[in-house]
Amino acid sequence: GENVEQHPSTLSVQEGDSAVIKCTYSDSASNYFPWYKQELGKRPQLIIDIRSNVGEKKDQRIAVTLNKTAKHFSLHITETQPEDSAVYFCAAFRGSQGNLIFGKGTKLSVKP
Amino acid sequence: KAGVTQTPRYLIKTRGQQVTLSCSPISGHRSVSWYQQTPGQGLQFLFEYFSETQRNKGNFPGRFSGRQFSNSRSEMNVSTLELGDSALYLCASSSQGQKLVDTQYFGPGTRLTVL
Numbered sequence: 441g442e443n444v445e446q447h448p449s450t451l452s453v454q455e456g457d458s459a460v461i462k463c464t465y466s467d468s469a470s471n472y473f474p475w476y477k478q479e480l481g482k483r484p485q486l487i488i489d490i491r492s493n494v495g496e497k498k499d500q501r502i503a504v505t506l507n508k509t510a511k512h513f514s515l516h517i518t519e520t521q522p523e524d525s526a527v528y529f530c531a532a533f534r535g536s537q538g539n540l541i542f543g544k545g546t547k548l549s550v551k552p
Numbered sequence: 553k554a555g556v557t558q559t560p561r562y563l564i565k566t567r568g569q570q571v572t573l574s575c576s577p578i579s580g581h582r583s584v585s586w587y588q589q590t591p592g593q594g595l596q597f598l599f600e601y602f603s604e605t606q607r608n609k610g611n612f613p614g615r616f617s618g619r620q621f622s623n624s625r626s627e628m629n630v631s632t633l634e635l636g637d638s639a640l641y642l643c644a645s646s647s648q649g650q651k652l653v654d655t656q657y658f659g660p661g662t663r664l665t666v667l
Contacts, residue, residue, distance in 0.1 A: 474655065483642065483658040484595075529595060539585065539608045540656060542595040 442467040444532050446543025453520050454551055461546045463530035464512040472533035473506060473513045479526045520550045553579050556645050556659035564665045570631040573662045577624050577645030584626040585656060586618060589640040601626050602648055638666045
């Protein structure tokens with residue numbers, strides 16, 4: 441079945457630096473890759489997503505890249521701010537199965 | 553539109569009991585998925601319902617079941633509770649219209665503690 445590996449599990453950066461989180465997936469049939477941000481005690485919130493026919497997508501300080509050949513996708517956050525501190529989850533959607541498979545999450549800490 | 557809602561927000565049960573959790577999707581959304589979130593295992597898919605039918609199922613024992621009503625509201629039931637069932641249970645809804653894939657929006661979750 442599909443497996444999604446996410447690295448690193450924890451990431452600490454200084455305010456203003458960039459943060460990069462990487463995920464790999466195993467099922468070549470996966471066609472949709474969302475990223476969720478979960479603050480402590482709150483629900484996961486979608487921050488950006490990318491579909492398999494697109495290589496890169498950007499939304500202000502957040503960007504996601506997808507390499508279908510290598511089966512990996514990455515989240516890039518530039519000019520990090522303390523409010524970016526949260527757990528970030530990547531996921532892959534298997535169209536044939538119809539469900540999201542999540543990575544284990546990355547706890548991002550942005551130090552002022 | 554109102555977001556996804558879940559009730560109750562917190563539950564405390566003892567081993568052997570059963571529990572029912574409820575999820576109301578965003579108006580117009582017909583797909584409801586359920587996930588279990590624990591510190592050790594992360595977010596794990598339980599099952600998905602679409603138009604009152606279970607369309608997909610994860611690798612959980614038969615003690616975990618669910619259903620969906622004609623208004624798209626969904627319930628999940630866990631029977632014979634075990635300590636390991638303590639977790640945050642999240643539901644997510646999507647429109648699942650003509651597209652094969654639609655964004656999933658999460659509810660706030662139900663925190664279940666089994667003593």
